[in-house]
Amino acid sequence: MTNTLHRSGDADSFRDDYVIFAIPARSNNPENTLPALRRFLEIAIEYKPVNLGDARNGGALRPSRSLSPLNHWWRDSSMNYQAVLDGLTHPTTCSAVFDNPTAAEDFLKRIKEEDLGLSVNISTSIDGAEQCCNHACIPRHSVGY
Numbered sequence: 001m002t003n004t005l006h007r008s009g010d011a012d013s014f015r016d017d018y019v020i021f022a023i024p025a026r027s028n029n030p031e032n033t034l035p036a037l038r039r040f041l042e043i044a045i046e047y048k049p050v051n052l053g054d055a056r057n058g059g060a061l062r063p064s065r066s067l068s069p070l071n072h073w074w075r076d077s078s079m080n081y082q083a084v085l086d087g088l089t090h091p092t093t094c095s096a097v098f099d100n101p102t103a104a105e106d107f108l109k110r111i112k113e114e115d116l117g118l119s120v121n122i123s124t125s126i127d128g129a130e131q132c133c134n135h136a137c138i139p140r141h142s143v144g145y
Contacts, residue, residue: 015125015128016099017097017123017124018097018098018099018100018124018128019097019124020044020096020108021093021095021121021123022036022037022040022093022095022118022120023093023118023120023121024118024119025117025119033091034088036116036117037088038088039114040116041084041088043110043111044107047098047104047106047110049096050097050099052081052084052094052096053084053094054084054088054092054094055092055093056087057084057087057088060079060083060084061077101132105131105132108120108122108135109136109137111136112137112138
């Protein structure tokens with residue numbers, strides 16, 4: 001597994017976890033960064049992620065001041081992808097989470113084709129990352145153990 005999946009268990013226990021990050025470079029040109037990050041998120045939505053978000057505002061399942069312990073069972077758990085897109089006002093790390101290997105692979109391939117100028121990191125099993133990279137014709141350049 002790679003950086004965000006710090007947990008115990010065998011590889012089969014996280015075989016359907018794919019977190020794909022877009023990380024902008026620090027630059028003097030943030031006006032190009034926001035459209036690229038927004039495009040990354042828009043493309044992710046096409047591939048039906050289980051969640052997506054950014055490091056400043058969080059994910060598509062938004063908090064509410066009206067929550068109580070009982071809301072755990074009755075809360076609307078629909079994803080508000082538009083709130084994530086609307087909240088993206090500053091360069092930050094964005095991510096899309098998939099539970100479907102094919103969707104993750106196809107999304108990564110599409111991101112490569114779009115050439116958004118963002119650094120992309122995949123957090124999953126090493127085998128899963130290797131499969132995503134192979135599908136997108138990207139040579140894997142590093143791995144963390």
